[in-house]
Amino acid sequence: MSLEQQLIERLQQLQPTHLEVINESAGHGGYYPGKESHFKVVIVSEAFEGLRLVQRHQKIYTLAAELLAPNAIHALAIHAYLPSEWQGQAPDSPECAHAPKA
Structure with a gap:
């Protein structure tokens, strides 16, 4: 099973009303087809009620944890977000300084 799918399955424990797991590995140095190292997670869940931003990140x-290891998820x-905070779109990721040049 891919790292992306494993991450999705683990995050389902938070019973999200919205979940996006985006593999952004292609925009980073050392990329090759099929590489899974850089991900962006956009998650909306009531499980974050009463939690500060850092506590939400700690929960994730x-x-x-087991996927954040050498030769696995690097970033x-x-x-x-809470459902009341969700505006329908997360910010774009910045460009990587070591991204492959076109």
């Missing part, structure tokens, strides 16, 4: 890191951008 706890679920993804994880997290955008965690």
Whole structure:
């Protein structure tokens, strides 16, 4: 099973009303087809009620802990919202300084 699918399955424990897991590996140095190293997570869940932003991130890191290892997920951008905060779109990811040049 792909890292992306494993991450999705783990995050389902938060019973999200919206979940996007985006593999952004192609925009980073050392990319090759099929590489899974950089991900962006956009998640909306009531499980974040009463939590500060850092606590929301900690909750996600706890679920993804085994996937955040050498030769696995190298970078994880997290955008965690309550349903009342969700505006329908997360910010774009910045360009990587080491991205492959076209």
